[in-house]
Amino acid sequence: MKRKDYISWDQYFMGIALLSAQRSKDDHTQVGACLVNDHNKILSVGYNGMPIGCNDDDMPWEREGEPLDTKYFYVCHAELNAILNYGGGSLDGARVYVTLFPCNECAKAIIQSGMKEVIYMQDKYADSDATMASKKMFDMAGVTYRQFQPKGQRIIIDL
Numbered sequence: 715m716k717r718k719d720y721i722s723w724d725q726y727f728m729g730i731a732l733l734s735a736q737r738s739k740d741d742h743t744q745v746g747a748c749l750v751n752d753h754n755k756i757l758s759v760g761y762n763g764m765p766i767g768c769n770d771d772d773m774p775w776e777r778e779g780e781p782l783d784t785k786y787f788y789v790c791h792a793e794l795n796a797i798l799n800y801g802g803g804s805l806d807g808a809r810v811y812v813t814l815f816p817c818n819e820c821a822k823a824i825i826q827s828g829m830k831e832v833i834y835m836q837d838k839y840a841d842s843d844a845t846m847a848s849k850k851m852f853d854m855a856g857v858t859y860r861q862f863q864p865k866g867q868r869i870i871i872d873l
């Protein structure tokens with residue numbers, strides 16, 4: 715008999731984004747992203763972290779203070795990492811599963827790389843100018859976005 719409690723594509727890809735986020739060294743916000751094509755093949759994954767060669771232990775993870783002493787100038791966002799990690803050519807028509815709504819800089823990268831849909835989990839910075847700018851650009855560029863709807867299905871992974 716065919717198994718009934720298998721996870722949906724959306725659950726699968728958001729699950730991978732959530733697992734990727736667990737690699738983040740940011741103690742305040744961990745973000746994961748998973749890029750998928752229209753055949754439901756995974757193209758790339760990413761999470762927020764310092765650029766290659768910039769040692770996590772030598773970089774600031776603070777949220778406040780002198781700008782150069784905070785993480786914001788340095789950290790690579792999950793979505794940008796996923797885009798840059800893709801070595802296969804075009805991302806045209808792909809969709810991105812991301813655990814937090816993309817900022818304006820990632821929105822630009824998503825649009826310019828030809829992606830067409832954003833599926834996000836949290837939108838905790840919905841009131842920020844960055845998020846509002848993202849939505850404005852997505853709306854103008856025809857990139858659709860929708861919030862992932864959890865089904866309450868819990869999966870324990872014993873690592």
Ligand SMILES: Nc1nc(=O)n([C@H]2C[C@H](O)[C@@H](COP(=O)(O)O)O2)cc1CO
Nearest residue numbers: 740742743745762789791792815816817
């Ligand atoms: N969409 C996003 N993708 C991301 O990877 N990030 C990262 C950048 C930082 O490492 C962290 C946000 O830090 P905080 O301001 O919540 O302490 O999440 C942030 C956003 C929000 O737009």
Ligand SMILES: [Zn+2]
Nearest residue numbers: 791816817820
């Ligand atoms: Zn971003």
